Amino acid sequence: MTMKFSKRMERMQASEIRELLKLTQKPEIISFAGGLPAPELFPVEELAKLAEDVLKSEGRQLLQYATTEGRPSLRKKIADRMLAKYNTKVNPDEILITTGSQQCLDFAGKLFLDPGDVVLCESPSYLGALNAFNAYEPNFVEVPTDDGGLIPEELDKILSTTERCKFIYVIPDFQNPTGRTWSMERRTKFMEVVNKHNLPVLEDNPYGELRFEGEILPSLKSMDTKGLVMFLGTFSKIFCPGLRLGWVAAEPDVVSEFVKIKQSADLHTSNFDQGLADAYIDNYDLDAHVEQIKALYKHRRDVIVESMEKMMPEGVQWTHPEGGLFLWLTFPQGVSAAQVFMKCIEKNVAGVTGDAFFPNGKTDRNMRINYSNMPDEKIVEGIRRMSEAIKESM
């Protein structure tokens, strides 16, 4: 029996990353393809103790249905943290807790997009966001970027000539896939452009706190004077992803629409998991925990960049992320990332080919490399193998 599905399903393929990941999951493969946090830093012992405590003290409430908006005391903590870390003032009422920040991407698509509407994004951009928006049948317009991030003048040109632009999706800090961060100047200019065009902004910030060098830059939301910016945050990278805790912070009349969508989508996020994160922040030092993560990832970034400098063949370029989990390889003209990928698999090493991150004009010269999830010796050996694969593809 073949069922007749909706038109959108023709566009929704299983995430290419996940399909490729299947190739990369043989145990002998050293994989830079994923995006997993380092599990050795998960606060397992602390959570084991807290889980017992919170269930004993408020178990009947934590295991019951709860409000769609999320646990009030956790929303308060998120508001406090956004102020402390990103100089971003939001009221706890302006925060909706979601089942990971991935859920906010789906909700944003649902909230804004009719078929044929335009979503703007950095070129390249996060594949998981593109897939989420895709379900609502938009057209994508890619905004050119350089090492400093999105180029505001290009955005201005596009907005002056493009109809039905509903929102722009951006990751200004340690972007996925490139690892790039927008400068302060770019942020200011970007806000001028979106203000001029009244363009809603989806600011995705999963990695912002994981800055190894320099100071955290203000969020776009903190610079927003017209209520245009929706800020997406997550506990996945500063705490642990398995609990699926994210949030969106936006103007009250926008958050209330997100709440309606959430109500129909899954009623509310796991109340127990919310209580657990809340109790962790009450009882332990999340800032100190984040410092540990930063120290480890900085070290791994240093190891990987050093290995690349030593071993990568002439002509291969890579970004130098000041934080986050990813860097971005660019191969010389004429070298195909798809070919490199297959050579890599032969040599038991893997990254993700860059083409999936460009919603329209595919390029075949990039690879995304994750460095957060692997001990030093594996990083060095993996880069050795990958360098060989690239050499053989040149």
Next chain:
Amino acid sequence: MTMKFSKRMERMQASEIRELLKLTQKPEIISFAGGLPAPELFPVEELAKLAEDVLKSEGRQLLQYATTEGRPSLRKKIADRMLAKYNTKVNPDEILITTGSQQCLDFAGKLFLDPGDVVLCESPSYLGALNAFNAYEPNFVEVPTDDGGLIPEELDKILSTTERCKFIYVIPDFQNPTGRTWSMERRTKFMEVVNKHNLPVLEDNPYGELRFEGEILPSLKSMDTKGLVMFLGTFSKIFCPGLRLGWVAAEPDVVSEFVKIKQSADLHTSNFDQGLADAYIDNYDLDAHVEQIKALYKHRRDVIVESMEKMMPEGVQWTHPEGGLFLWLTFPQGVSAAQVFMKCIEKNVAGVTGDAFFPNGKTDRNMRINYSNMPDEKIVEGIRRMSEAIKESM
């Protein structure tokens, strides 16, 4: 700054139940309006112990990202349970674990519905499902029901004359809002009709195990010979709702579409919560736990029905559910449920007016009554107050 939202948002209002619930949340009100399980039966102590155990034994895995499909050992247990309880054979690979079964409703809308497509449902039907489908801009066609549930002959007539029917949504066991259960004969006839028309079926079964009398009837899925039925299950009513654990079981090529949707929607359901449910079933007796729930809800149903028989004025009718959490009041011609509701609020008692459960033709003669969440003396006093309110509205 006013943003331009998608067309669907014009149709998505905050659930009327939740709006009304705000009126019913004053502490002095005895509320039959919700649908909460009895929290005194949640296995709090057991979960407190297990949470510690599972984190200590596999915490780094439970707190990490996981596969979209769900925890394999839990999917296996769900398959076993569907066979044991509903005589329904499914392979664990044919199960996707979701963030509550509410999420399956949203996904089904996404999978099947283009704007203007037709969703069929029982008249009345579960409001939360109607709201979830609404986001995908369908037209609803209500299929007439009687005390025995949906009337298959009426469905056949509708299908013979209605275009763009994408699926039918039904709750054959202890339906929300009516508490009614379809007879075996109805199930057989229903399957004949959907087979004749090749109509996909969304079978929602949140309450089926909570049968106080007689035997659990076979699921529609167990009678499905053409791969038309998608079965939605949940741990919310037999375990606890705060963890948000549900599932869909369907043909492999349908489940794989649900998996794609899930991947973009929230990546996966809380891995820790899945591990906890899995460990509970391994270490405790879920069947014995369900027996406790059934005994308590049966008692409460007896108390409420007895109270109604004693106190309700002539002409008021109610269903006699053989399981589940709800019953359904029908007032005599000329008595407005909206008026009764306001009188009830004056007297500090509440139900949910029935109109919200009819997607098209509103009626104003019904009220949904929940009896799972309240001690005896409150039930008796609540029905006393409600009977007064009805008398005064007649």
